Amino acid sequence: MRQTKPLPAAVQEWAEQRVGPVVSVRDASHNWDRSRVWELEGADGVHRYVKVSPSEKFFTRETRAYRHVVPALGHSRAPSLLDSRAQDLVLLLTAVPGVPAKDLDLAAGDWRAVHRQAGALCARLHEAGALNRTDRAEAEASLGAAADGAETYLARAGDRLTGDEQQLIRDHTARLRRVGPVPLGYIHGDNQPRNWLWSEAGLALVDFERSRPAARVQDLVILSATQWVDHPDRKKAFLQSYGRTLTDAEQQALRCLTALDAVNCLAWGPDNGDEMVTARGRRTLDQLMREGWA
Template sequence: MTDPNFLASPLRSWAEKTLGPLTGVRRLPPGSSPAAVWHVVRGSDNARFHLKTAPSPGAFTRETFAYRHAVPALGPGNAPRLVATSARHLAMILTPLPGTPLSQARLTETALQTVHWRAGMLVAELHQAGRPTPTARREASAFLSRLADAAARHTDAVGDQLSSAERKFVTSLADHLRVLDRLPLGFVHGGGVEAGLRWSGAARPALQDFDRARFAPVVVDFVHLAHGPWAERPRVRAAFFEGYGRTPSAEEQQALRCLTGLHAVRSLAGGLVREDRAAADTARTVLDRLKSEVGV
């Protein structure tokens, strides 16, 4: 049986050339990112690091760019620090963050509001980090259209789980998303903010996993939150935007409604494939709520 903590020799050799001999290697459970991550310990001083290998060259490029050009704006302790990278191995060495994923933390309603308020401030700093090049700005402007184009594929994947009326509703959301073109752009996390947040009981949560980070309409970072913790907690949503510094514009609210519906269909398709009943049920609940809001 293969050791789950096994680290391939070329990758380990690079890590030890960078850090020094390692005395501990432990593969971490899958998290919000599809990357493989090992917790490693340096023998000389017992310092801890995370060794992360990206799932693709694109993910490696996005994440290393984020750590070099945007993440420093979050401030010390609010995100991992990039120690070293290897394009050959699609690998990076990062400092670890304390605590647990926010999605797994058991918090009171009041505490959750406080954490989301501070998370709003953190996300605002990320969105304002850096300035896009002309090419990045063009790609950011086309990002929502690409998400809209994927809607048909996800709708087909769920088969008869959607009625004819629901299919038309999803198509209308995708069509509307394509014509929303006055949306604020920024540097987004892109991978589901709540899943990337870690909480250790400190005054401010920290953010990790930037392999989907890019310049895009900032509203995309609100989708997973609207699909998850905000769905039944309007005060948590309000606290986030109080920390963020502004509420979404009318066009952003329209885009968020469209994106949340498309995300629900994508989540429903994924839940059916994985036979994850809870994920599929959540997706159905979100989709039904959106339908009721517009009278479908």
């Protein structure tokens, strides 16, 4: 059972200086140690969120995303940044309506509607302005950076992978370095139903701490390894509203990135007691071992 995290008094005081008295606080963190998010209800009845970033890198990414990228999603499709405090890595955000889609028991047609709206929002995010020279360089290097992490994941996973499985990961890593140019843009970085809020008003995206310039296809890895494995209709709905099919290079990159996601899950999941992440990695790796390269 997750332990409730108290809101630091200094953070609440800072928030109240900006929005007025707070009458209630709810821990809204994800179920991992470094996640620190609280929902605040003000005396004015308005709900807002305070987030303490887990690192300076995540704080920088998220504040930049809210200022320069997220507005492309449109009104009520994501929170807005009210203020931030760099020395404490804290952000003050508006609330958007909805419940995380992962917590909902939706019918098949409703899930397709969720993915259809997610595809449209991701397209807006990925196309949110031209990349400047620095961002383009980072985006162009993103697949190589992903490949560079493979040996670290393999070392951490250790004997959770067989020798043949380790070789499969290395083969996919080598192929990832050769896929060629792919479309670039600003990605969410943790694009999955736990960060999709669903309501009668439609879908909204939250949690932009991993947002960065990268290969656009990197935003589809978790979906490919989870939502779309057993539900190709959801993938079809997403891509229809995304507005285009994936290029051959993107399809190859997605397969390679999914292999790297699997070994990362098998490195991180058991060490952190996360059975769902561990199962995701094992399932993906087993499937890749059965299929080989198509």
